[in-house]
Amino acid sequence: MSMYNFPEPCAPRYKKPRSFEDCLPHARSMICKVTGTERPSIGVATRFHIKKGDQVLIVTVPDQDKYVAEAVKQAILESGAEKVDFIYPQDLVGKDPQHYSVADGWREAELLEEGKASGTATDLLTGLGLGEAAGRYLDEHPEYTIVFLDVAGGNAKRALGKHAEKFGGYFPFNNWEWFLSRAHTFPLELWQAIEKKLVEPLGKAADVRITDPEGTHLEFSLTPEEAKRWEGYAMLHGHLIFSPLHATSGEYREHRPGTLDAPMVFPKVTGVLAGTSNHCGFFPRIETYFDQDRLVDVRGGGEYGDRIRKILDKNKDIQWPGYPERGYFWFCDTALCTSVGAFRRTSDMFDSLWIYPNLLERTRAGVFHLGFGSRASRGEEEFDAYAKEHNLPRGHIHVHNYFATFEVRIQGSRNWYKIVDKGWISAMSDPDIRAIAAKYGLPDKLLSYDWVPPLPGINCDGDYLKDYAPNPMAYLKSRLEKSQTI
Ligand SMILES: [Fe+2]
Incomplete structure (x- = not known):
């Protein structure tokens, strides 16, 4: 029996891909072929809405996982696109992004002062202005019909300027672990x-x-x-x-x-x-x-x-x-x-x-x-x-x-x-929702979280105010050292 009123910690363990074939089935399941003239509105769900003959541009960063890139390219080409090109910050703005760590949560206040905060910034991926630069790149390369860029926020599309209509969605898939998440095939x-x-x-x-x-x-x-x-x-x-x-x-x-x-x-x-x-x-x-x-x-x-x-x-x-x-x-x-x-x-x-x-x-x-x-x-x-x-x-x-x-x-x-x-989310216990889930698989499996973070004293052993609140990063690192989920 659980000691706490909150679900215990858990996290998915995705295996690092060793070839592009390890990523290909997942890439294929993220493709939505567009048969009409209109692409659907995308919200934040990353799917690749591809029309026959599309020329696709993907803006990514230098640590792009090569197997993910190959698999995405292959899956998009299979769905009828004519070409898929990846482009990097060096090509767009002449420099590489800096390296950051989650140990520095305070940086969010700094980003606000620098004008790179959520709500206004047009490049929430690198802060280098890749959106505007991609717009200028499209001036020179009008053959591209659809562009994937940035990772969140409402301004990525606006940053493309007169090419805003070519915005196809975000591309948060430089990282293999995020790419392999079942979140993207829900x-x-x-x-x-x-x-x-x-x-x-x-x-x-x-x-x-x-x-x-x-x-x-x-x-x-x-x-x-x-x-x-x-x-x-x-x-x-x-x-x-x-x-x-x-x-x-x-x-x-x-x-x-x-x-x-x-x-x-x-x-x-x-x-x-x-x-x-x-x-x-x-x-x-x-x-x-x-x-x-x-x-x-x-x-x-x-x-x-x-x-x-x-x-x-x-x-x-x-x-x-x-x-x-x-x-x-x-x-x-x-x-x-x-x-x-x-x-x-x-x-x-x-x-x-x-x-x-x-x-x-x-x-x-x-x-x-x-x-x-x-x-x-x-x-x-x-x-x-x-x-x-x-x-x-x-x-x-x-x-x-x-x-x-x-x-x-x-x-x-x-x-x-x-x-x-x-x-x-209470709706996930709703009988109507569970009935819809049953069309796609086991409702208990589909409607469950893969990840629950550890908060000592709240959903796992420890004292929240002593073991976690003063230095959450130290606590999370100590769990990682013991191969425990965070
Ligand atoms: Fe926000």
Whole structure:
């Protein structure tokens, strides 16, 4: 019998490929042949939507696994493409990316100051501007019909400029371990049905509570009209927008005709967001306090906390356009990813060419990444102009929560409904969802997590505040030395 209320640690163990044949079946199962003229909208699920005659360009980094590259090329060619070329940062911007480690979680604050933070940056892979450079490359090589690049964010497509229509999706597959994940072959019908169930209750929410055993406790309330608007914008495949402020921000509304003048929803999030990791990696436990959406206090966090405190203090009198009060950091991100088979990869965690080497752990279903910074209240351009005029970095930074409970009180009722319960997506226990899963395999197997991180005192032996919170990296390294999963 389990000692804890949370599932015990586990992780998939993929075998390093020794030939391109080891990767080929997986590559083939990631191909979706496009027969009509339109490619489907991709969200964050990486599939290769290929049309007959396509000329494919893939932007990758120097540590690209050669067997993965060969297999992807072969599978795309088999599906009717005419050619597949890989291109590297040297060819696009004349230099190689730097090397990063998840030991340096504090770097996420530095990236914000450098203008490379989530929410605004156009190159979340290397920070070198590969998106814009790929756009210029396409000016010279217009024969390419589809381009895969970058690893996340909404700006990769925009970075291609007049070639934006050629954006085919992300390419996070320089790393073999990530490429081999069963996450990328999860049945799309099942995935979308789960997401629909997750988003539906938002439109009826009166009160919302987010709690997590690492110490997060946040609450907010919504009017029926605000809840409806939130639901309307929450669906982003693979990465649901569970922050009403984010969902109703200008970055979304500017793509929807007639909605630009609708006010952004400020849900008055109040409480504490606590944790030990972000997109860059790990740091000593941090507590960030919010009063009516605004960051008001930061405790702990080591270097990450120190840098946030400095930015907070320096910019306390900032008045972002369209915001109700002064203040630089606003609670503007609560994203729920939904990829069931995703995991924390270890093969390159201490030597990665990604500026956000810990980015992909957040894609596992049920893991929340919550964050603070700013979002455009109306159009992006107006907000950018204000930021430039006042020399302010735009974007936001994060804290990950692995075992969060996200619950809503439904309007007109005293019942609280747990959309996510201790990191478990409740929809995966829903009979309708299990019936769909049965079409593709064993529901118990399809609808289970491959990866659960260890948090001592929470889901495995130890004392969270003594053994983990002060130095999560040391704890994770000690497990790796003992060949235990992290
Ligand atoms: Fe974010």
